[in-house]
Amino acid sequence: MTQVSMTVNGKPVSGEVEGRTLLVQFLREGLGLTGTHVGCDTSQCGACVVHVDGKPVKSCTVFAQDVAGSSVKTIEGMANADGSLGTLQQAFQDHHGLQCGFCTPGMVMSSAALLADNPNPTEAEVRHHLEGNICRCTGYHNIVKAVLTASGQPVAAE
Amino acid sequence: MPKDYGIGASSKRREDVRFLTGRGVYTDDMALHGQTYAVFVRSTVAHGRIRSVGTEAASKMPGVLAIFTGEDFKDVGGNPAGWLINSRDGTPMHEPKRPVLAHGKVRHVGDAYAAVIAETYQQAKDAAQQISDDTDIEELPAIVDMRAALADSSNRVHDEIPDNQCYDWGWIEDNRAAVxxxxxxxxxxxxxxxxxxxxxxxxxxPRASIGEYFPGTGDYKLTTTSQNPHLTRLLVAAFVLGIPENKLTVVAPDVGGGFGSKIYHYGEEALVLAAAKKLARPVRWTAERSESFLSDAHGRDHVTKIELACDKEGNFLAFRTETMANVGAYLSNFATVTPTFLHGTLMAGPYKVPHVYVNVKTVFTNTAPVDAYRGAGRPEATYSLERVIDKMCRELGLDPFEVRRKNFLTTDMFPYTTPVGLVYDTGNYHATLDKAMEMADVAGFAKRRADSAARGKLRGMGLSTWIEACGIAPSNLVGILGARVGLYDAATVRVNATGNISVMVGAHSHGQGHETVFAQIAAEKLGIPESSVEIVHGDTSKIPFGMGSYGSRSLAVCGVAMTKAIDKIVAKGKKIAAHMLEAAEGDITFEDGKFSVAGTDKAKTFGEIAFSAYVPHNYPLETLEPGLEETAFYDPANFTYPAGAYICEVEVDEGTGKVDVVAFHCADDFGNVMNPMIVEGQVHGGVGQGIGQALLESTTYDENGQLLTGSYMDYAMPRAGDVPFYNVDYSCQTACTHNVLGVKGCGEAGAIGSPPAVVNAVLDALHSGGHKIAHIDMPVSPGRVWQAING
Known part of the structure; x- marks a missing residue:
């Protein structure tokens, strides 16, 4: 077992992990941050996306010990300081960009990373960026719409 | 101006806030004191005789608490089929036992024959691998192909079923000669x-289950990923483990999608309960995605020959089909009804065709069980019809829009009894077709085709008109047809003393937004704010009863039950108001949340009545009970019949065979719409899945019964870049005539109507390029298109 320390959602945390402990296991089982989900075992579905030092990462694919000392942000850290939904989260609600909610944390984290890099993406850029996040409920329509709206751009779709 | 409250408003979903902030609570999110971990040992061969299960070494491994094998469950019940279907000759279907863990034989890759319980997940996983290594299974030839399964009685999935056939069903057998x-x-x-x-x-x-046992009371609790916790309780308690129903609570908390696969009871649920009792500790299991691929009930898998008889003008005279339907290795709960009464009864479509005959042979194979998946039988019927109609149009040189139009039932024909036994209550198929054609700008297609050609692409337009039977289902009818359960639903409305209400509903939401929509309806009916209504679902200890959510039934059945319970609340409220206002009960009216004495200004608010019900000073107790809580069960008089017209446009790259869906238009009639935003979302999701079926998704077993598409690296799920924005309309509304909400259901429509529209569009594009291709099977992948073009 190894002791790891990192910052999660702005708070310093530490815990004992095995070499094989994945970041997502550390977050869910070690810290009780169960908003980050596991939807597959091949790094395809994207339900586990978190930010590590500002970059989107599939937390099922990195070891907890490899992000020691990093700053990690999860879906639990995305709301405004007063607890209200952030702009992107609010756009997901306003545009019905989620149904069962299971892929949603990964979708929000992945989309937030896109908007940080590219504040005015085209529809095609949004769709391309979300290729690593699978949703089975929405047909993606309202997710794409939510991301475009959150970027402040007009959306052509109904 | 759009409504901002109650029925018909696009109220934002209240459940979203917890999902968007990571505070949803799905089964795997729960941590329990003393919890242990189950891992299943699954067959790596498709068909084999178990000589011995090697548990000895594993039982001594670190952390291992218990090991279960098929031997431990051989004397308890099997997981039953929900419907008993008879063959054409009147003989009953074969129903082989589906055990908790395989015993004697393994029958598909992924068939669980043992389970390990350990202190940690990794310990359980290591021990499961050890058992797998130490187990001796004699591999038998795999039965994968349905035709071969029926032909070769020497090789049997179940030793007692000689031809691997579950039943040979004819619908309607007496009409066959006329057809x-x-x-x-x-x-x-x-x-x-x-x-x-x-x-x-x-x-x-992924599926997940947690079993708990409380030795002090003898109570069990199952927390599980279910679309219908009451049915799971019934099956586990009465059929499998023999637990008294009153000693078992089943909770389905936040559930991350179902699409049919979580309707059914699975052996893992029984195992965690039995293990929890043995260990007196919680036992948890969560599927890895690869386990989901191997052990979740799959969908569709029909091989069909359909024939269409018509005159030279394209007027339909008869349809006749022969289908082989794969049920896999065991009968999942709805496996026998899906290819029969959810399929054959829809084979008249929205058309005035006088003669229809459907034959379905349902076949056991060494593959995962197959059961209802979004649409369930109705997509199969629609696909067969809409493909053969397009083929006929091409053979006779007829316009596919006009052929549909001339064969549609007309509005003066309802109620209409089809030749396959359903009674359509209402609809307007011409209206949805007209609407779809307007949305798609059919007149402008030639120009768009020319534009595509200028970019080197073949453009095609495909039409599908569809109908389904949902709002499942009238118990008296399904009882005659072989259902072992009734398909009513129930709701309890509990008015609290402070005037807010809790509504316990039998429907289960796993993405559909019931917490919002049911609250909209209850709020409007009672004249109170939506925020004063709490919807409780997914817990058998809290809700009266229910048959869960599938078959687009939640509002059309459970929503109506809730409405009936609200009517009872209002009736009781009138009694209370009559007492409080010293008036005759018959003089009390209820409107906008107020009980009034007709023709006077004497009135009590809903809140005042609620408070009085729980602080009943001076009540005439012989005639007026305290409290304000009512339950209603509702059993529908008929199915509901949503219908619509879908138009898809694709571009095909002749060089690579790649198909792009460039436009998709849906004009649907769902009857009355409670929350337009949610209805649109349901259509989007269904169409996304339909495009997936049409272009991408293939479940492929090799000749040895190995699943070649067992992960997201091999199974092509639709991704954001594979689909367009969809153009959705639900304005052509004919209200359902037999439920008070006038609703028909919208959950499955998209997945039913879209696949034939996509395939018809691809073939239209290919024909426009001179490629006279009659048919390409789904998924219409680049490889298949390229091969069709290049021979």
């Missing part, structure tokens, strides 16, 4: 053989 005669005398017959491809439902949350 055959119609074909004999028909001026034109079009024949099409097609495959409705097997799909893996792939809800994004």
């Amino acid at each position: 055959d005669a119609a074909f004999k005398s028909a001026p034109h017959v079009t024949t099409l053989e097609l495959v409705n491809n097997r799909l893996v439902p792939n809800a994004m949350e």
Whole structure:
């Protein structure tokens, strides 16, 4: 077992992990941050996306010990300081960009990373960026719409 | 101006806030004191005789607490089929036992024959691997192909079923001679053989279950990923483990999608309960995605020959189909009804065709069980019909829009009894077709085709008109047809003393937004704010009863039950108001949340009545009970019949065979719409899945029964870049005539109507390029298109 320390959602945390402990296991089982989900075992579905030092990462694919000392942000850290939904989260609600909610944390984290890099993406850029996040409920329509709206751009779709 | 409250408003979903902030609570999110971990040992061969299960070394491994094998469950019940279907000759279907863990034989890759319980997940996983290594299974030839399964009685999935056939069903058998005669005398017959491809439902949350046992009381609790916790309780308690129903609570908390795959009871649920009792500790299991691929119930998997008899003008005279439907290795709970009464009864479509005959042979194979998946039988019927109609149009040089139009039932024909036994209550198929054509700008297609050609692409337009039977289902009818359960639903409305209400509903929401929509309806009916209504679902200890959510039934059945319970609340409220206002009960009216004495200004608010019900000073107790809580059960009089018209446009790259869906238009009639935003979302999701079936998703077993598409690296799920924005309309509304909400259901429509529209569009594009291709099976992948073009 190894002791790891990192910052999660702005708070310093530490815990004992095995070499094989994945970041997502550390977050869910070690810290009780169960908003980050596991939807597959091949790094395809994207339900586990978190930010590590500002970059989107599939937390099922990195070891907890490899992000020691990093700053990690999860879906639990995305709301405004007063607890209200952030702009992107609010756009997901306003545009019905989620149904069962299971892929949603990964979708929000992945989309937030896109908007940080590219504040005015085209529809095609949004769709391309979300290729690593699978949703089975929405047909993606309202997710794409939510991301475009959150970027402040007009959306052509109904 | 759009409504901002109650029925018909696009109220934002209240459940979203917890999902968007990571505070949803799915089964795997729960941590329990003293919890242990179950891992299942699954067969790596498709078909084999178990010589010995090697548990000895594993039992001594670190952390291992218990090991279970098929031997431990051989004396308890099997997981039953929900419907008993008879063959054409009147003989009952074969129903082989589906055990908790395989015993004697393994029958598909992924068939669980042992389970390990350990202190940690990794310990359980290591021990499961050890058991797998130490187990001796004699591999038998795998039965994968349905035709071969029926032909070879020497190789059997179940030793007692000689031809691997569950039943040979005819619908309607007495009409067969008349249908055959119609074909004999028909001026034109079009024949099409097609495959409705097997799909893996792939809800994004893998199945998960936690079993608990409380030795002090003898109570059990199962927390599980279920679309209908009461049915799971019934099956586990009464059929499998023999637990008294009153000692078992089943909770389905936040559930991450279902699409049919979580309707059913699975052996893992019984195992965690039995293990929890043995250990007196919680036992948890969460599927890995690869386990989901191997062990979740799959969908579709039909091989069909459909024939259409018509005159030279394209007027339909008869349809006749022969289908082989794969049920896999065991009968999942709805496996026998899906290819029969959810399929054959829809084979008249929205058309005035006088003669229809459907034959379905349902076949056991060494593959995962197959059951209802979004649409369930109705997509298969729609696909067969809409493909053969397009083929006929091409053979006779007829316009596919006009052919549909001339064969549609007209509004003066309802109620209409179809030749396959349903009674359509209402609809307006011309209206939805007209609407779809307007949305799609059919007149402008030639220009768009020319634009595509200028970019080197073949453009095609495809039409599908569809109908389904949902709002499942009238118990008296399904009882005659072989259902072992009733398909009513129930709701309890509990008015609290402070005037807010809790509504306990039998429907289960796993993405549909019931917490919002049911609250909209209750709020409007009672004249109170939506925020004063709490919807409780998914817990058998809290809700009266229920048959869960599938078959687009939640509002059409459970929503109506809730409405009936609200009516009872209002009736009781009138009694209370009459007492408080010293008036006759018959003089009390209820409107906008106020009980008034007609013709006076004397009134009490809903809140005042609620408070009085719980602080009943001076009540005439002989005639007026305290409290304000009512339960209603509702059993529908008929199915509901949503219908619509879908138009798809694609571009095909002749060089690579790649198909892009460039536009998709849906004009649906769902009856009255409670929350337009949610209805649109349901259509989007269904169409996304339909495009997946049409272009991407293939579930492929090799000749040894190994699943070649067992992960997201091999199974092509639709991704954001594979689909367009969809153009959705629900304005052509004919209200359902037999439920008070006038609703028909919208959950499955998209997945039913879209696959034939996509495939018809691809073939239209290919024909425009001179490629005279009659049919390409789904998924219409680049490889298949390229091969069709290049021979």
